[in-house]
Amino acid sequence: MRADPADHRDGTVAVIGGGVSGLVAARDLARAGARVVLVEEGDRLGGRVRGETVDGVAVDIGAEAFATRGGAVAALLAELGLADEIVRPAPLGSWVVTGTGAVPLPAAGAIGIPAAPLSRDAVRALGPVGALRAAAEPMLPRHLGRGGSLAELVRARLGPRVLARLVRPVVLGVHSADPSDMTVADVPGLAAALERSGSLLAAGRELRDSRAAAGGAVAGLRGGMGALVAALAAELDRAGVVVRTGVAAGRLEAERDGRGRRVWAVTGARGEPLVRADAVILAVSEAAARRLLGAPPAAPSGRVEVVALVVDDPRLDSAPRGTGALVAESASGIAAKALTHATAKWPDRARLFGPGRHLIRLSYGRLGSAPATGGLGDEAALRLAVRDASRILGIELGEASVRHMIRREWEAGNARQGDPAAGDALEAPPGVVFAGDWVSGTGLASVIPGARAAAEEAARTTIDSDGATVPHREGAQQR
Ligand SMILES: Cc1cc2nc3c(=O)[nH]c(=O)nc-3n(C[C@H](O)[C@H](O)[C@H](O)COP(=O)(O)OP(=O)(O)OC[C@H]3O[C@@H](n4cnc5c(N)ncnc54)[C@H](O)[C@@H]3O)c2cc1C
Known part of the structure; x- marks a missing residue:
């Protein structure tokens, strides 16, 4: 089935980006009865979840696991019939290689903050002086180190060794960014936990099992995470979602349809019409979303x-x-x-x-x-x-x-660019919803619930938009 670009049918939602965010959002919208057109510029779906086959074995070359916190990924996998996989x-356990050799990574809360600085593994990683320095943190004044970069906060509160040997390697591993280039706000939930407890050690422990933290317990799929993409793609196919791979969206323009209602016209890289929709989910990077909306570029990634x-x-x-x-x-x-x-x-x-x-x-x-x-x-x-x-x-x-x-x-790099206070953060115009890790945080445990929330918002927007409605399909499952 191919979309007729000139045609606009009520209840159409365009999803730009066929990574896990776009696939999950498209699936939920189709199940809610929307007509969905998904556009992916790559030749295959999945984005940063990508399996390759080597010697007949599936090998993940992008994401290879998911954090179990919150249960959102497991819930989706169960819906897709993959719970047993x-x-x-x-x-x-994993290790950290420092200037003095390789040591087991001590049990950690969020972003590598040691859960118990005086544990055997933490003392081995930090040395006795570094471990004692970190353990003393709850006695420091509440506001020490606040207001600067994440690195300054960790150095001031937990000492330079925790920063160099634990937090920096973990943050680079998870966020691909240096903590000197991040603030506490870039780690979902950390600022609030720190505010509540006044201690970074306590905040790290609090976040360990919470929904918002990166890291912690992980699981995977037999045969690799590519199985998630295959199952989502099969469902979109069954639900009649129009999936167009190898097609890059170039621009989004608000227009009025024949009845004077606002619709979004999505055009391709050469200006060719792709689809007209009541709502659009931009499940792409922030840089791509800025290009599509004609906004100034964000900081280079x-x-x-x-x-x-x-x-x-x-x-x-x-x-x-x-x-x-x-x-x-x-x-x-x-x-x-x-x-x-x-x-x-x-x-x-x-x-x-x-x-x-x-x-x-x-x-x-x-x-x-x-x-x-x-x-x-x-x-x-x-x-x-x-x-x-x-x-x-x-x-x-x-x-x-x-x-x-x-x-x-x-x-x-997927930290959100721009400062809302300075007015240079990217705002979604009416009828456009953003999804992806720059919106909801790094990793599948964050982007999957984020994409589901985006689908709900797009469905609502579609219903609210000047009278256009998402038709409720007979037998469609509403969440
Ligand atoms: C090497 C690596 C390892 C990772 N490991 C893990 C892990 O183990 N566990 C974990 O939870 N997370 C991991 N992550 C993060 C995780 O992969 C991402 O958070 C998640 O896959 C993001 O999904 P997404 O759909 O939001 O974005 P993406 O997967 O980036 O999808 C965006 C899609 O939009 C498409 N697109 C962009 N512009 C356009 C356009 N103009 N028109 C049409 N399509 C467009 C892109 O081609 C892409 O397919 C890892 C990331 C990387 C890079």
Whole structure:
């Protein structure tokens, strides 16, 4: 089924972006009875959730897990019939590589704030002086360190070692941004928790299990997160959603239809009409949303690159760094910011590859700086990745043991740009709803509930817009 661009039918919602946010929003809208047209510029759906097949095994090259907090992802997976496919990572823990070596990452609250600074693992990571400094934090004046960057807050309250060895590596790993470039407001829920307790240690613990925090317990899908995208795409197909891949939306213009009602005209990159809709969900990055709405560009974002290696080396069967490791800046000579030992983390994947064969994912780059692998040819990237993996894992790996390498660059940085007080934050015009991690926070546990809320808002907007309504389809399931 193809949309007739010139045609505007009541109750049409355009969804721009076919990542998980767009797919989830489109599904909910279709179930509520809307006519949905989804436009994705890439050749396939899923956005930053992307599975590739190596040796017949599905390998995640984007998101590989979801945080279990809040239960929103598990609820969606159950609706999609994937509840039995949820797998837990092996309970091996992860490590942090610092200037003084590799140590297990201590149990942490939000953004790597140690849950118990005097625990054995925390003392090992921070040293006795660093651990005592952090443990004294609740006795500091409530307002110490407030008002500056996230890095200044952590340094002032918990000391430089917590910042350098725990918070910076965790924040770089999760947000692809340096805490010096972030404020407490960029970590959902942290400012409010800090306000309530007056202590950063207590705020970190409070957020650990809360809906808003990044990090914490995670789960995955047997066969990789690509299964979520496949299940969503199949539902859209069954629901009659018009899905157009390989088509970039270029511009959104408000118009009046023949009856004088406001509709949104979505045109393609060359100005060709794509769809006219009562409401539009922009499930794209903020930079793309600004382009579509003709708003001034946001601050430049960075790039991250994932380099996945399939390696034959039985020494890795012992999972020398648990499920993987984060790299602190002080660990000189390592360009990667994190390594996931996927076959140690996901036993189902290890079984499929068989003993002695391992999947290792390295990630490079952060907001505001190009990845060290950027611009490198495959040979040089392989050399760098093998060198970094050897240093992180503490095992000298040979380039000859690498059976496959997959590289993929992604846009980094999803903190919302602009300051509402200064009037340069991007505001959604009536009938347009934003979705994605720049709106609801990084990761699937945040973007999925965000996309569902966006779908509800778009449905409401459509009903409210000058008389146009979302028709209620017979038998459509309302949430
Ligand atoms: C390397 C990496 C690892 C990650 N690991 C995890 C993880 O383990 N767990 C986790 O929860 N999260 C993880 N994340 C974050 C998670 O992937 C994202 O939060 C989530 O996938 C965002 O989904 P989205 O649909 O909002 O955005 P995206 O997936 O970015 O989708 C946006 C889509 O819009 C399309 N688009 C853009 N402009 C246009 C246009 N003009 N017209 C049409 N289409 C357009 C893009 O092609 C893209 O497909 C990771 C991210 C990366 C990069």
